[in-house]
Amino acid sequence: MLDTPLKLHPSVALRPEPFGALAYHYDNRRLIFLKHPSIVDVVKDLGDHPDLQSTLSAHGIAEHQWDAYDKAICSLIESDVVVQR
Amino acid sequence: MTALTDRMKDGLDAPICITWELTYSCNLSCVHCLSSSGRRDPKELTTEEAFHVIDELREMQVFYVNIGGGEPMIRRDFFDIVEYATTSGVGVKFSTNGTYIDAATAQRLASMDYLDIQISLDGADAATNDAIRGEGSYDTAMAAMRHLKDAGFGEFKISVVVTRHNISQLDEFKAIADEFGAQLRITRLRPSGRAVDTWHELHPTLDQQRDLHQWLLSHGENVLTGDSFFHLNALGDSLPGLNLCGAGRVVCLIDPIGDVYACPFVIHDEFLAGNVRDSGGFAGVWRTSDCFSELRGPQSAGACASCGSWDACQGGCMAAKFFTGLPLDGPDPECVGGDGEHALASAGTIPRPSGDHSKPVAVTLGRRTNA
Numbered sequence: 001m002l003d004t005p006l007k008l009h010p011s012v013a014l015r016p017e018p019f020g021a022l023a024y025h026y027d028n029r030r031l032i033f034l035k036h037p038s039i040v041d042v043v044k045d046l047g048d049h050p051d052l053q054s055t056l057s058a059h060g061i062a063e064h065q066w067d068a069y070d071k072a073i074c075s076l077i078e079s080d081v082v083v084q085r
Numbered sequence: 086m087t088a089l090t091d092r093m094k095d096g097l098d099a100p101i102c103i104t105w106e107l108t109y110s111c112n113l114s115c116v117h118c119l120s121s122s123g124r125r126d127p128k129e130l131t132t133e134e135a136f137h138v139i140d141e142l143r144e145m146q147v148f149y150v151n152i153g154g155g156e157p158m159i160r161r162d163f164f165d166i167v168e169y170a171t172t173s174g175v176g177v178k179f180s181t182n183g184t185y186i187d188a189a190t191a192q193r194l195a196s197m198d199y200l201d202i203q204i205s206l207d208g209a210d211a212a213t214n215d216a217i218r219g220e221g222s223y224d225t226a227m228a229a230m231r232h233l234k235d236a237g238f239g240e241f242k243i244s245v246v247v248t249r250h251n252i253s254q255l256d257e258f259k260a261i262a263d264e265f266g267a268q269l270r271i272t273r274l275r276p277s278g279r280a281v282d283t284w285h286e287l288h289p290t291l292d293q294q295r296d297l298h299q300w301l302l303s304h305g306e307n308v309l310t311g312d313s314f315f316h317l318n319a320l321g322d323s324l325p326g327l328n329l330c331g332a333g334r335v336v337c338l339i340d341p342i343g344d345v346y347a348c349p350f351v352i353h354d355e356f357l358a359g360n361v362r363d364s365g366g367f368a369g370v371w372r373t374s375d376c377f378s379e380l381r382g383p384q385s386a387g388a389c390a391s392c393g394s395w396d397a398c399q400g401g402c403m404a405a406k407f408f409t410g411l412p413l414d415g416p417d418p419e420c421v422g423g424d425g426e427h428a429l430a431s432a433g434t435i436p437r438p439s440g441d442h443s444k445p446v447a448v449t450l451g452r453r454t455n456a
Binding site: 013015017018019022024026029031033035 | 089092097098099101102146148149174176178198199201
């Protein structure tokens with residue numbers, strides 16, 4: 001997914017929480033927990049960068065952590081919180 | 086215990102999920118009604134006050150509200166309130182017995198966004214259902230579901246409270262849901278409201294709970310449970326969902342007169358945190374009430390501290406303990422380790438729920454007839 005253009009699904013709202021954020025999908029009425037504040041920042045910004053890896057660079061995330069972020073984003077794509085654009 | 090659930094135990098700035106009973110008025114008199122509904126309370130929130138609550142929920146970013154009652158569709162401003170919420174970005178899921186969903190109303194509901202419907206059904210056949218919900222209520226629910234299907238509403242929910250008598254029908258309930266393109270939701274019977282008197286006869290047996298656990302595991306996330314069966318996790322494999330009591334931490338109840346309780350199943354002064362009409366509004370109650378602060382503090386495992394299953398079941402449901410006269414820091418009355426049964430044998434006085442809005446007729450557990 002690292003070189004894929006992504007964005008937050010337009011029907012998803014994020015509510016900041018001490019553990020990260022709550023994501024609510026208005027279309028499928030599912031509630032998803034984003035369990036880390038840094039993933040929340042990345043998810044919010046996906047639409048403003050060419051792809052996932054450039055979003056990660058822009059957020060100063062070290063390359064050895066990219067795999068973990070890639071995995072987390074994949075699971076958010078599965079739950080339709082993040083979509084390809 | 087993960088960091089996430091630890092955070093939730095401390096409480097959040099705003100609830101994740103609110104149940105809002107719009108009225109105590111109801112055309113039915115279900116023997117297990119959690120809010121002892123029947124007659125309207127004259128102090129019910131006005132339309133304007135209801136709008137104000139929704140404004141607060143929007144500001145707090147509460148994404149959706151579970152509307153119930155009583156029968157919420159009885160309120161003349163039901164659609165005004167629902168539309169005000171959904172157009173404010175506060176989604177609505179409402180529970181109904183289906184009486185007021187005819188073909189035209191189903192069309193109207195199907196045309197609305199951010200709306201979900203839950204039809205209550207407590208038996209997969211009329212005899213089983215009507216013994217709990219009253220004569221004719223099965224046919225009424227089925228008619229409402231047909232109207233929703235014909236109107237193209239999409240995937241609504243069928244909501245079943247599991248009892249000793251319908252627990253053998255889980256596959257039939259699933260088949261009914263599949264037939265209507267609906268999703269099945271099954272939840273735990275609590276001894277709340279009128280069920281304070283009927284729970285002892287209706288709650289599933291220990292063997293039935295074991296079967297239920299297996300059935301839930303085999304259906305995974307295809308069957309919704311409102312995370313209400315986490316006490317079953319002590320049987321081994323964990324069910325999907327948050328394994329904790331969310332009362333006053335991530336959930337709460339707003340009752341028809343604006344009283345805020347820790348959860349829908351504890352309508353009792355002990356768990357009354359305030360009223361949305363108070364000067365700080367709902368947000369003030371949620372953030373500053375003593376009652377909720379206490380629930381968010383460290384909880385003692387009490388008699389369960391030495392049990393190896395504590396991490397799995399967290400001592401079970403607070404409401405179930407409270408309304409069976411058990412201490413809150415001990416086993417759930419339906420503890421799958423069998424400790425609840427022993428505790429019940431020496432339980433204290435059973436508290437009475439705060440308000441009884443039942444119609445002035447004797448509510449009796451109907452006799453089941455074999456169809």
